Amino acid sequence: MQPFQLPDFYLPHPARLNPNLERARAHARAWARDMDMIDVPQHGTVIWTGHDLDSHDYALLCAYTHPDASADDLDLVTDWYVWVFYFDDHFVELYKRNPDLAGAKAHLDRLPLFMPVDGAITEEPANPVEKGLKDLWERTVPAHSPDWRRRFAENTEHLLDESMWELLNISEGRLANPVEYVEMRRKVGGAPWSANLVEHVTGMEVPARIALSRPMGVLRDTFADAVHLRNDLFSYEREVLDEGELSNGVLVLEKFLDIPTQEAAEAVNDLLTSRLHQFEHTAVTEVPPLLDEHGVDPAGRLAVLAYVKGLQDWQSGGHEWHARSSRYMNEGAVTTPVLGGPTGLGTSSLRSLVATAPQRLRAFTHVPFEPVPPIRVPDMRMPYPTRVNPHRRAAGEHSLEWSRDMGFFDDVPRVWTEEKARGHDVALCAAVMDPRATRGQLDLSADWLAWRTYGDDYYPAAFGRTPDPVAAKAATERLKQLMPLEGAAPVTPVTPLERGLADLWRRTAVRLPPPRREELRGNVSAMLDSWLWELHGHRLNRIPDPIDYVEMRRHTFGSKLTMGLTAAGGAAVPPEVLRTRTVRNLENAAADYGWMVNDLFSYRKEVQYEGELHNLVLVVRNFLDVDLDRALQVVHDLQTARMRQFEHVVDVELPALVAELGLDRRAREALSGYATALQDWMAAMLEWHRRTYRYGDDALEEHHRPRVVAPPSLPGPTGLGTASTRILVNKG
Numbered sequence: 001m002q003p004f005q006l007p008d009f010y011l012p013h014p015a016r017l018n019p020n021l022e023r024a025r026a027h028a029r030a031w032a033r034d035m036d037m038i039d040v041p042q043h044g045t046v047i048w049t050g051h052d053l054d055s056h057d058y059a060l061l062c063a064y065t066h067p068d069a070s071a072d073d074l075d076l077v078t079d080w081y082v083w084v085f086y087f088d089d090h091f092v093e094l095y096k097r098n099p100d101l102a103g104a105k106a107h108l109d110r111l112p113l114f115m116p117v118d119g120a121i122t123e124e125p126a127n128p129v130e131k132g133l134k135d136l137w138e139r140t141v142p143a144h145s146p147d148w149r150r151r152f153a154e155n156t157e158h159l160l161d162e163s164m165w166e167l168l169n170i171s172e173g174r175l176a177n178p179v180e181y182v183e184m185r186r187k188v189g190g191a192p193w194s195a196n197l198v199e200h201v202t203g204m205e206v207p208a209r210i211a212l213s214r215p216m217g218v219l220r221d222t223f224a225d226a227v228h229l230r231n232d233l234f235s236y237e238r239e240v241l242d243e244g245e246l247s248n249g250v251l252v253l254e255k256f257l258d259i260p261t262q263e264a265a266e267a268v269n270d271l272l273t274s275r276l277h278q279f280e281h282t283a284v285t286e287v288p289p290l291l292d293e294h295g296v297d298p299a300g301r302l303a304v305l306a307y308v309k310g311l312q313d314w315q316s317g318g319h320e321w322h323a324r325s326s327r328y329m330n331e332g333a334v335t336t337p338v339l340g341g342p343t344g345l346g347t348s349s350l351r352s353l354v355a356t357a358p359q360r361l362r363a364f365t366h367v368p369f370e371p372v373p374p375i376r377v378p379d380m381r382m383p384y385p386t387r388v389n390p391h392r393r394a395a396g397e398h399s400l401e402w403s404r405d406m407g408f409f410d411d412v413p414r415v416w417t418e419e420k421a422r423g424h425d426v427a428l429c430a431a432v433m434d435p436r437a438t439r440g441q442l443d444l445s446a447d448w449l450a451w452r453t454y455g456d457d458y459y460p461a462a463f464g465r466t467p468d469p470v471a472a473k474a475a476t477e478r479l480k481q482l483m484p485l486e487g488a489a490p491v492t493p494v495t496p497l498e499r500g501l502a503d504l505w506r507r508t509a510v511r512l513p514p515p516r517r518e519e520l521r522g523n524v525s526a527m528l529d530s531w532l533w534e535l536h537g538h539r540l541n542r543i544p545d546p547i548d549y550v551e552m553r554r555h556t557f558g559s560k561l562t563m564g565l566t567a568a569g570g571a572a573v574p575p576e577v578l579r580t581r582t583v584r585n586l587e588n589a590a591a592d593y594g595w596m597v598n599d600l601f602s603y604r605k606e607v608q609y610e611g612e613l614h615n616l617v618l619v620v621r622n623f624l625d626v627d628l629d630r631a632l633q634v635v636h637d638l639q640t641a642r643m644r645q646f647e648h649v650v651d652v653e654l655p656a657l658v659a660e661l662g663l664d665r666r667a668r669e670a671l672s673g674y675a676t677a678l679q680d681w682m683a684a685m686l687e688w689h690r691r692t693y694r695y696g697d698d699a700l701e702e703h704h705r706p707r708v709v710a711p712p713s714l715p716g717p718t719g720l721g722t723a724s725t726r727i728l729v730n731k732g
Contacts (some may be wrong), residue, residue, distance in 0.1 A: 004262040007269035010356045013312050015320040016067035020074045021592050024059040027075040035132040037086050058082050064317025066399040069201045074491040083132040099171040111160050116147045126353045147208040155193040162188035166247045177510045181252045186255040189226030198310035204303035222279040229272040234328035278545040340413035363543045368611030372604040381643045384679040386687050391439045392431035399427050399446040405497035415457045423693030426450050432684035434566040443563040451500040452558045458532045474529045483521045523560040530555035534614050543622045559591035565678045572670035573642050582657045589646040593683040596639040601689040609704040
């Protein structure tokens with residue numbers, strides 16, 4: 001008996017089979033034997049027999065996922081997949097079944113020696129994994145640009161290194177929370193690596209200047225998530241019940257949502273479908289403007305089109321292989337046409353589109369400004385003390401004076417008044433965020449928070465009711481120009497928002513070394529771009545996909561910007577330490593806790609009074625199709641899980657990182673100080689939301705009264721949806 005019945009998958013594109021399949025099968029058998037992967041014991045254990053390789057049929061996987069590849073390219077790509085699956089099974093047998101952390105680390109530490117971005121491989125391979133990697137690297141990278149080589153090397157290292165994350169969780173018996181799981185699975189699962197091979201097979205590389213943009217990143221990440229979530233459904237029996245694996249999305253949701261295995265499988269499939277919908281949405285609505293904005297030439301556009309098509313082929317072919325390979329639980333996965341229904345080419349895809357239409361339409365049919373009852377915000381886990389800077393009152397008065405000087409209270413549209421700004425009390429947030437700051441440091445931090453909060457209110461008021469994105473895009477580009485890395489800005493500030501940023505940049509950037517200045521500019525720019533993303537969602541009246549929302553919310557909330565405002569904002573931590581998985585997980589867990597505080601406190605303000613679509617409670621309501629109480633509980637549970645992950649990183653992973661890297665006293669103190677700064681940041685987010693006037697019911701009634709209500713007898717449009725169009729613009 002299977003542990004659950006496989007759900008109905010969203011399959012919008014029919015799978016096709018490469019005609020060179022048999023040649024690839026024969027080549028893969030010979031290559032695997034040449035690399036000592038077949039019947040050659042490793043530390044006394046035979047990883048694969050010839051029967052194992054034949055029954056897994058990786059050539060079939062590649063023939064389905066790359067239906068248009070040449071014979072030579074299909075041979076090469078098949079060898080890569082033989083290698084990656086052998087690596088995975090080799091790692092399971094030697095280091096996971098009986099956890100061996102030291103042996104696993106030593107094994108993984110050698111593999112980058114066989115992936116030089118430049119130059120020749122000089123190390124001699126000592127096992128089949130190394131031997132196969134050396135052969136494949138030398139056969140693949142000479143045909144590619146340095147940019148592609150760097151991306152491929154980085155994704156291959158992620159694929160290898162994050163195996164340690166899985167192993168550590170198994171050794172501790174620790175199950176990841178859903179956000180952590182998706183982020184880490186994306187790396188360890190290898191789909192970004194597969195996306196690089198799609199470029200290889202097409203013979204065209206995505207232009208380097210757009211390869212790291214949001215739209216291309218979303219295509220890559222949605223592809224990766226869908227591939228991994230599909231694999232989790234097919235491999236649950238083998239991984240969870242046989243291998244004792246904890247890195248499986250069905251298990252993660254089963255335990256986090258406290259639901260039966262079958263319901264968890266259905267939820268994973270819904271998430272898989274949502275990611276594929278996001279892929280399509282991005283390809284249609286975000287990629288074309290990106291190509292225009294960067295002036296990509298016809299050859300570059302053809303490369304992007306081939307890349308999109310290649311990723312779609314991979315999704316369809318990957319599913320077809322999972323449904324047939326002996327490696328997986330796939331009873332009933334190969335379907336036949338429904339009796340009495342339409343048959344022929346494309347009809348299964350049509351049925352798939354129809355079946356998932358309700359989920360897709362739900363995201364576009366939310367009616368803005370729906371009434372929301374008063375909400376009792378649940379108690380939130382906060383294990384760290386709240387300390388208030390003694391300069392808090394003085395900083396508050398300074399922040400009001402600065403906002404007045406910048407023109408925030410006289411702007412058009414008028415989104416703030418001095419009374420409203422006093423009630424916001426952003427200086428309180430700054431004072432808890434950095435309790436040890438000097439008066440000057442605290443003034444600067446409070447001014448940044450005032451500008452960020454004002455900008456967050458200004459963008460939807462100024463640009464949110466218009467269908468044309470040009471004005472918002474132009475305003476954003478002018479703001480970016482006010483942050484020159486060297487010399488004077490090329491534009492003169494005109495609006496209050498521009499004057500505020502120009503003043504803050506002048507007071508802040510001069511104190512920073514060039515790398516920190518560039519980082520600050522990047523954080524502000526990412527926040528501004530994310531506000532454009534929100535406006536784009538409003539124009540389409542689309543509630544975001546849950547994973548896309550979580551990842552973009554860190555930017556819209558300005559988490560990285562405000563985290564960097566503290567006196568101990570990570571500046572003293574060595575850059576190579578900041579780039580580690582451990583510190584990135586620490587930062588992301590803290591960031592998520594902070595913006596989830598905001599989403600819980602601001603739900604009524606945003607959904608009822610502002611017509612907002614970008615709030616995690618609403619996103620969960622829409623995705624899980626549950627009522628408000630259940631959505632609030634899920635978000636609260638997820639916030640608690642992120643805090644517990646932060647605590648785990650501080651208590652367990654940071655000490656291990658210190659020991660692994662052999663950090664000296666100065667680096668240890670800097671890292672400890674940064675962790676404390678993030679603790680203060682989270683405490684500040686919670687304390688400010690508890691005490692500010694901004695989100696209370698009295699403030700909502702006071703600041704969001706409609707200006708005028710048109711008498712119902714006045715002539716105007718009638719019919720479905722016209723009541724929503726007559727809702728008047730609120731005061732802000």
